Structure formats: structure tokens, C-alpha cells
Amino acid sequence: MNFNMNFNNTPGLLEGRKKIEAGAYSCKQWLMDCRQVIRNHNPAIKALVHVDFDQALGAAREQDQNLSGGSLRGVPVAVKDVFDTADLPTEFNSPLHRGRRPTSNAACVESLLAAGAVLIGKAATVEFASVGRVAETVNPWDHHRTPGGSSSGSAAAVATGMAPVALATQTGGSTIRPASFCGVAAMKPSYGVVSVEGLRPYAPSLDTVGWMTRGVADLAAVANALNVFPGPEPSGNAPRIGFYRTPYWEEALPETRAALDWARARLAAAGVAVVDVDGPDNCDQLNQAQDTIMHGEGKAAYWAEYQRWPEQLHSELRREVENARGCSAADLRWAHDYLGAMRGRFDQAFAGFDAWLTPAVPGQAPLGLSSTGDAVFNRLWTGLHMPAVTLPGFRSEDKLPVGIQLVAPRFEDANLLRIAGLVEAALAG
């Protein structure tokens, strides 16, 4: 148990950037400070799987010289090990790809580096960010609990201060869930607004690049470097926030209900009313439709490995290729058509609202490391292609983080971040 640990001795993204621009900090020092956290905690927490300090130090020194540098000059960034990186291996947590060394960076990695970020390490992932081997990462707040997945290492790295930013992905619940379990902020943007080039695909009509930081302004800084904006401008009005229980409310454990009550109370204290909303009718099959597409498209994702290494491929991945769930063409058509219709209906249901407050996770991180927890409150939003942000702050009776989630209509990413910033301020009281 590490209830009283305070990991974050390294600065957050904008905090560090400000110190550097004020001449009170250096890119090199930032990297050294993160290195110290990694040395202290990574052996136990296992958030990062590939690190090359000498190389990172060279990049940090370069950024120290680069006075006309970008918006992320000197920011150490951890990258989930499903994104190609030119300077570190990319192995997907797959024994079949041990030692794999791409020669180029994934587009989103390249974008952060082009803005001045420094690659500090690759973060542990569930195999292929899908259904294979879990990461060895433990939850920083209780080593007997899962950090969540599949972006396990990304969440733990940001939670401990190994890096102020980590890139993640979400096809089901792989960004929002681990962030909520580890007590960090995270964003899963609208589908299609960030390039997936150099990301190992799982289900292309769902795969989304996400990221984690310590707070909303830092999330926005990353969104900016990834050119999520210019999308539609934020609306500028007073925040109009709905409270949406989802069709899966019965899965919400007491600590998640408490987290949402806490958030509503804090918002009320800040003068922001949160109004109960109903979703569209007939939306109780959202997760089933997302699941059908994920596994239906997953059938193609590991076919080449299946041909090359039929025996060695993880049994869960073999099940994907073999379509062990028996997903039929009719099932797939139904799932695409159902979600295709629901996306528009959800947008309409948002009329008069900027964002909805909704559960991020069923509860605190469950005990054990063999499962990464339930994505029941994430899959629907991934399937709906809507942007989602999780905010930390609440702690359960066990002193474990439980995130809350804000969602918005498709492509309203900028307005969602605006609202999330206002909510974050209200939560801080």
C-alpha cells in the first residue's frame, strides 16, 4: 500500500514549461528529475518498458539550445508501446515482436517531438492494446491492484511523475479507465481527429489516440500540438452540464456514485447546476455493438501473426482471428448500423448541453493484476466516436482514485476541454 506516497515531485506539463521559459529550469534538469522518479519507482511499478536516458539526454540538451522551440519544448513524454518510435523498440508487449525496431515515429509521436517534446520511454501495454498478455505494471496507489489497461504504463507513468505526459490509445476503454484507476487526467478525442499512422491497429473504425496528463490545461496543450484544433470554437456560454447515468448504471459501485455526487456538489457550490438527462431511446445495446465491431475487425488484426506463428500466438489473439465469438456478417452490419444511427441521436440529445457528467469506471481499481477491470462506461463513448475526458480528484474510502468522466458531441473537443477546465476548477473548490 502506498496511500501516503507523493510521487509528483516533477513538474506537470505547463508548470515545467513556464519554469523553463522563465529561465528557472532546464530541459535537461526536467529529464533528470523524471529519471530520478523512474529510478526510484519503475522497478516496482513497471510503468516503462524501454528507456534510453543517454539518448533522451541528448534530445533534452538539444531542446535547451532550441530557444525558438515549440509549445512542448523540453517536455518529457512517455509513449505507449503500440506506437512506433525510431529511437526505442516497439514490441506491443508481444513476445513475437521482441526487439522490433521501427525506423520512423508514429505520426502523433512525431507531432509531439516536432513541438519540442523529449521521448523518455515506452510505456507498458496489454498485448497489442487488445486482449493478449496484460502489462506487468501495478497500480501506483496499491501494488496489488491493476492500473487498468490497456494503457497501463501510460497511466502509472503520469501518476508517479515519471513523465508529465503519456500517449495512450482507446479502442474500448484503454485510455479513460487506466487514467481513472491511477488518478490522472486523460482525453480520448473524437474519432478521426488525430492520425493513427504508426499505431498498431486493432479495430480501425474505433481505434483512437488518447493522452494523459495531470490536469486539463495540460491536456489542452497536447491537443494543440496534435492539431485537434482548430475544430469548432468553444461556445463561450456558462457551462451547461447534464448528468447521464448510461444504460449501465447498475454497474456503478458505491465509490463511483460517491465520486459523481461529490462532483455535482462541488459544481453546485460553484454555481453550476447539473441537470439529469436521459439518453436517446433504445440505447441499451451500445456496448454490445462496440464489442461486435471490435472483435469483428479484430479478426483481421492478427492474421499475419497467426500465419507465421500459429502455436505461439496468445490464445486470446488466436480467438480473435478464428472469430471464436461467432460474429456473423449480419451481426457486424447490425453493429455498424446501430452505432451509425446512435451517433446522430446522441448529438441531438445534447441539445442545450455542453457536456455530460457520467461514470468513468465502475469503481476503484479492482484487486489483482490478471484483469485490467471493466470498460463498461467507456466502450459506448468509443463506439459513439464522442470525445471524453476523465478528471482525477476523488478518492474512495480505500484512498484510491476514482475518476469522473465528461463527454461531448462529436468534434466538440475544444468546448469539452473548456468545460472540463471549469469543472476541474470547481472540483478544486
Added chain:
Amino acid sequence: MNFNMNFNNTPGLLEGRKKIEAGAYSCKQWLMDCRQVIRNHNPAIKALVHVDFDQALGAAREQDQNLSGGSLRGVPVAVKDVFDTADLPTEFNSPLHRGRRPTSNAACVESLLAAGAVLIGKAATVEFASVGRVAETVNPWDHHRTPGGSSSGSAAAVATGMAPVALATQTGGSTIRPASFCGVAAMKPSYGVVSVEGLRPYAPSLDTVGWMTRGVADLAAVANALNVFPGPEPSGNAPRIGFYRTPYWEEALPETRAALDWARARLAAAGVAVVDVDGPDNCDQLNQAQDTIMHGEGKAAYWAEYQRWPEQLHSELRREVENARGCSAADLRWAHDYLGAMRGRFDQAFAGFDAWLTPAVPGQAPLGLSSTGDAVFNRLWTGLHMPAVTLPGFRSEDKLPVGIQLVAPRFEDANLLRIAGLVEAALAG
């Protein structure tokens, strides 16, 4: 003008495979024969941009020893230069990526190689398979005409016999159009059934791996190696074929109308009635919706290059990043919702039909090399995620190829290939 040229002195896929299995041919000899075609014609036609014969020869010799080899043992394959290959550069026809050398194969390339295929070369492409520089490839049947794009080199390589198979892609009309202009068979499968891993993304909700060969049985052999099957079994009934003009019929030039009349007449002679069908109501914005998504998602595709090389990036690609078409969030939502609804309605409109006969291209390949022609008869099917096959056979009054197209409901790829085989036999008379 090359009206009377007969390029195909090398065997087609199954033809060559049969000869090899009968001991009458070798993988090495097949490669040498293709090399001869490449030496004779590639300097003028410019279909292949990277070739390494020594390496390919090593692979062919290996396959000659590999008597327990796969279904594509010894088959030379050309790969569009937007798929990563470990043994040849992958440059996307982008000057910004000159000399780029990935260390792994794209999943679909790996699948063909795992089945025994031999990589013979990378095929010319429009820059990033999108809107940048056109390929230098010329139409093999008239060097003053475009081969079509963006899979220009793939189509020309198969048309001339440089390779019996080429991998292609389609986000708008990039597989079916060049195949039709060059007189080869091609398949664009249903969205999501072949992995896009290692393919440079343009618009992830549309990007589809396609392939070209000389005939339908060869298309099916490639589909098999790519694990498109097992999908739904072919239906087994007598072919029920509709004739669908699309909302864009006025774009069909006399030679396309003649090609379709010819096909219908041949089918009638074979005892197959082709029945006029109407599509669903309100389907006249299919291409506009596809265009909106393609450019909307294209905004993300070149952002990293835009950051790194703002001046050097092709102006058309800069326009994508800058959203020069002014695609709004509302536009994107409309396009996704419209296509989301239309996909189901088209499937329903197919009740009682196995496939629809429909134009593949407006007409023969237009004169000039600066444009790759119009994808008006392709974009809708890509947007609808439906499988499509183009068949060669018809020649215009100018003796130029004009393909016809068959389409089927989503995921009915196996049945589409069955019908295409029957149609091909009828066309041969």
C-alpha cells in the same frame, strides 16, 4: 500507342502456381520471366519504383525449396508504395520520405509472403495515395493517357505482366479506377476485413486494402491468403444480378455505357437476366458524404509532415491539413450519419440480388498524365463499405480497356467473387 502489344507473356497467379506444382515451372523462372517484362517495359511505363532482383531471386529460390509451401508459393507480387516493406524502401511518392526504410512488412504484405509470395517490387502511387504528386506511370495501352490512380503502378504492373498480383488501396477510387483503365481485374473488399497495419493512413474510416490480378479466380486466391474468408458462405443459387445506374449515370460516357450493354448482352446469352434496380431513395449525396469524410479525416493525416516541413509539403496536402475546403464539424457529422444510414438501406435494397452490375469508371482512361481521372463511380461504394470487383474484357472504339463493376452487400465478399466468376465466364462467351 501500343494497341497491339501483348504484354502478358508471364503466367497469371493460378496458371503459374499450377505449372509449378506440376513441376513444369519454377519460382525462380517465374521471377526471371517477370524481370524480363520489367526490363523491357518499366523504363517506359514506370510502374515499379523500387526493385531488387537479387533479393527477390533469393526469396524465389527459397520458395523453390519450400515444397510444403503456402497457397502463393513463388507468386511474384508488386506492392503499392504506401505499404511498409522490410526489404524495399517505402516512400509514398513523397520527396519528404525519400529513402525511408521500414524494418517490418505491412500486415497484408506479410500475409502474402507467409503464403509463399515473392516481393518483386514497389509500385508507383499518387503521393500518400491521396492528393499530392501523381505517379510517373503511364497507361500501358497508350502512353499519353493516365493509368488511373492512386494505385497507378499496381494496375500497370499487372496489365503488363510485370507481376501476376499487385496490392493496392482504395479510399476514394484508387483500386477499381486504375484497374479499369488498365484492363485488369481488381477487388476492393468490404471495409475492415483486411488489416491496414503498415499502410499509410489517409482516412481511416474509408481506407481499404485492395488487390489486382488478371482474373477472378486469382482475386479469390489473394482474398484467401488475406483471410477475407471465412466470411458468409457463397449462396449457391443461380446468379441474381441487378443493373444499377447510380445517381451519377449522366457521368457515364458512351464507352462505359457500351461496356455495360456488352456485359448485359453476354450475360443474357449465358442465360443470366440482369434486372434494372433502383437504389434507396435520397442517395444522391453519397459521393459528397464520402468526400467530406475523406478530407475531414485527411486533415489529421499530414499534420506531422506539416509541422516538420511546412514549406516543402505538397500544396494539396497542405490544403488537407489547413482544411481548405472548410469542412465543419456539422459537415462531418452529417457525412458520417448519412453514410451510416445509407449502408443499411443499400443492404436492404439488395434483397433478392447477389450483386449489382454498375459502372466502374466514367469511360476509358482520359488523355494526359496530370489527372488520374474521375472516381465518381467508386467513391460511393468506398463510402458504403461494400465490396466491389472490376472485370476487364471490354475495349472502347479506341481499343482502350473499360472495366465494368460488380458490387455486393457488406461482408458478402465470398458471394461477390462467386458471382464475378460466373460473370467473367459469361463475358468470355
